[in-house]
Amino acid sequence: MNAVDVIVEDEAWDAIEGKTRLVEQAIAAAGAEISDALPGVIAVLLTDDAAMADLNTRFRQKSGPTNVLSFPASEHTANHLGDIALASGVVISEARERSLRLADHLRHLIVHGFLHLQGYDHLEDDEALVMESIERRALARLGVADPYLETTGGGTEADE
Known part of the structure; x- marks a missing residue:
């Protein structure tokens, strides 16, 4: 179980109603897809x-x-898994360009960021396939369409 502390520094994020709940749900869904x-x-x-x-x-x-x-977080940091930061303008622009619901794009990026905190990466093709598979399953739990399908405008170019 993960505790989540959401810090909103930019009022542009107010465009997403219930953003704290969406973040918490995305992290829970991703966590449910990882056995360890x-x-x-x-x-x-x-x-x-x-x-x-x-x-x-x-x-x-x-x-x-x-x-x-x-x-x-460092291995020496008690009970802190790490931090995820998101940029409002970039995320809003990507959602608009790809015709995605902003809340869905936020959830995808939170799942993506959470997987990095769990040690997953996508530098190599095989790593990317594993990570994308987990993302797809976690997002399906939330009722979010597969972000890597061509019909959604393509996948994210998330950087970590």
């Missing part, structure tokens, strides 16, 4: 593009904002 899911507290930062660009530069040496970043 690590428990712990997760901080979810819903911020703006400028703050995300700063995080992306400081921690990944990449310029500009990205949709989602995940920061697994």
Whole structure:
């Protein structure tokens, strides 16, 4: 079981009604798809593009904002699994461009970020297939369409 602390820094996120509940449900659905899911507290930062660009530069040496970043906690951090940050402008723009419901795109990115906190990655093709499979199953639990189907405008280019 994971405790979730949602921090909203940008009022643009107010466009999503019940966002805290959606975040909690997405994490629970993803956790249910992993037999050995690590428990712990997760901080979810819903911020703006400028703050995300700063995080992306400081921690990944990449310029500009990205949709989602995940920061697994140190092994020495008691009961804290890690942090997930999302950029409002990027996420809203992606949802609009791909004709996705904003709440559904948020849930997908939360599932994606949570899987990174659990040690999953997508650098290699085989890793990506495993991660996408878990994402699909978790999102299906939530009634969210497969984000990797061509009909939804393609998958996410989530960066962590």
